[in-house]
Amino acid sequence: MTRAARWAWVISLVTITGVCGVLSFLLSIGATTPRGFFERHYAWLFWVNVAVAVVLMLVIGIAALRLFLRVRSGKFGSRLLLKLAGIFALVGVVPGLLIYTVSYQYVNRSIDSWFDVRLASALQSGLELGAGTFEAMGIELGQKVRDAADKLRDTNFSQQVLALERLREQMNVRTIALVGPNGQILSGVGGDTGSLLPDRPDLSLLRRARSEEVAVGKPEGLDDDSAVLQGRVHLRALAYLHGSERSLGASASGERYLMVVQRLPTATVANALAVQNARGEYEQRALEIGGLRRVYLGTLTLVLILAVFAALLLAVTLGNQLARPLLLLADGVRQVAQGDLSAKPVLTTRDELAGLTRSFADMTEQLSDARSMVEMSVTQLEAARTNLQTILDNLTAGVIVFDADGRIDTVNPGATRILRQPLFAYRGRRMSELEPLQGFAQAVWQRFDAHRSTPEDGERGQWQDSFELPQPSGEILTLLVRGATMPHDARLMVFDDITEVVSAQRSAAWSEVARRLAHEIKNPLTPIQLSAERLQHKLEAKLEGADQAMLVRAVGTIVNQVQAMKQLVNEFRDYARLPAAQLTALDLNNLVAEVLLLYVPAQEAGRLHADLVAEPPLIMGDATQLRQVIHNLVQNGLDAVSERPDGHVQVRTQKSFSEAGELRSLRLQIIDNGPGFADKVLKRAFEPYVTTKSKGTGLGLAVVKKIADEHGARIRLSNLHKDGDEAQPTVGAQVSLSFSNLATAFGPADPGAAPQPRLN
Known part of the structure; x- marks a missing residue:
């Protein structure tokens, strides 16, 4: 992987992490967002989710398409990458789908639980409880105002301030005052420190007090957060003072009202406001439950897509990291299998896979060296075998090598020429399978066995003997055979045709016989012939008839045979005493x-x-x-x-x-x-x-x-x-x-010699 590609992957991972963080944050604050938040921002949140999902799906699709094209084209290592990507994707997607399913169900049920009917009833009961509490406090305050009005009605005008102060202490209220017909404050005691006189009552409250004699208003200050925090929420009650002109003095004119302001307990007010706010928020959430559900589930789905994309991205990245050395090794193994033992590339990292590539490169180098040595040895062996085969092919003697089972393993042309049999065609078979050589093979094998069991004197590693091999033509070949036992019980037989040698020996023997015959026989022949002729000369005249004829016939026979013997002896003499040639x-x-x-x-x-x-x-x-x-x-x-x-x-x-x-x-x-x-x-x-x-x-x-x-x-x-x-x-x-012993390459005949006749 190049540096640019690595940086691209890092940036993608960082971006995905950031988007996942933002989405997680949105999910986490969804329950506490202000009212109307999802209604106001649902559209852009939805389209952001859709846009991110489309981009991620597009990236995943492109990556899957590229991997598919690599596999389809049969690119080396693509199947391994596909397998690794599938494994990592499966590891990332299956748990993600499981978590998504659980989260989907949980979100749906959680949102439904937020707007449960019992919760709405509880909130309504809380509101009614708060309203009832305020109402009960108002009734109690009204009763107190009525009693105070009765007491004040009998009080003189000059004593009204003291009377009001005494009433305030008895009633334990914040403010008590006399109010004119138009709501103006005539006199009063107590009140807030920020103002000298209490606030004027509402005219509607005055009208109610005139008609009902006692009127209690609604809690005031609930809408003012500062008043709530400072504990200034209060109830205002008015009581109509009958005969107020007489009781309050001559200077007074018109109607008079007794106004009492009592502060509500801060805890009660806070609880009531909390219930009221919860009820309002509940109603608001109930109105936007559809949008909330879509945003939550959409964001959850996008997180799943991001998780899948991250898993695939991680699968591709880790797959490449794992597959690179494996592909390097696989490609090296393929090259080695094809006979390529050149130097193989290695990884520079320090992990075990990089060490494996280095070990494989070292092994390949060792194999290359070993193959070079083997090739050198094979070359030397082939050269030696070629030389040996050349020697065997040009050797006049016959050479046959038998294996341990007695089958022909090696044979040279000399053996075929001497034995006059197609021995090359019988390699891997026994020599005895050749019918003309059955007797010879049996005799040779017996000689091998005899040499192994009882070797003769002087025989150590080999034996030598002569054999006669009859031929279909009637000729008898005389073979001089030498045998030896080789390693692994192989047997070597080397033989020569010594028929001509034997013939030369016979010729030498005949020469010696002829010489002795010429010496021993020729000398007596002449006396025998002379004696026979002398007998004929002496006895022929003395005999007659048949005796004379028999004598002449016998003497003629003796003389003829003696002449024949002389001729034979002369031929023997010429053969034995042939003079040296004068060239x-x-x-x-x-x-x-x-x-x-x-x-x-x-x-x-x-x-x-x-x-x-x-x-x-x-x-x-x-x-x-x-x-x-x-x-x-x-x-x-x-x-x-x-x-x-x-x-x-x-x-x-x-x-x-x-x-x-x-x-x-x-x-x-x-x-x-x-x-x-x-x-x-x-x-x-x-x-x-x-x-x-x-x-x-x-x-x-x-x-x-x-x-x-x-x-x-x-x-x-x-x-x-x-x-x-x-x-x-x-x-x-x-x-x-x-x-071939020529005097000159070309030369005319001796000029003194006779002419060369052309005879027909």
């Missing part, structure tokens, strides 16, 4: 052309043709070994299509470029349209004694692999499918060698 710059196209000269008949028959790239780069290689490689691959291709009438073999060289357009390698491909490689051969084709030929030793591709490794070349075997779809039937096989 020089050479043209691969020239080598291909030289080897293909050995297969002219196949070229002429259309079963072999070449597609060589122009201007190939020179490669670093051993010409002798590469000739053997080309020869073995071409021969294998021709053997594969030998039983197909339309069989053909293609020898092709290609350049391979990187994404930047730089020359990366030179590729040699031998492609045939034969039956392709069997699935079980593709993974072990380079191992010795792995072949599909009925007469082959299985050392050809093994020698090719060793020579390719010597040259740093990469060799690949694959089957070709119709339309390039592996689901389609096989339409041939392809062997590819990529030579």
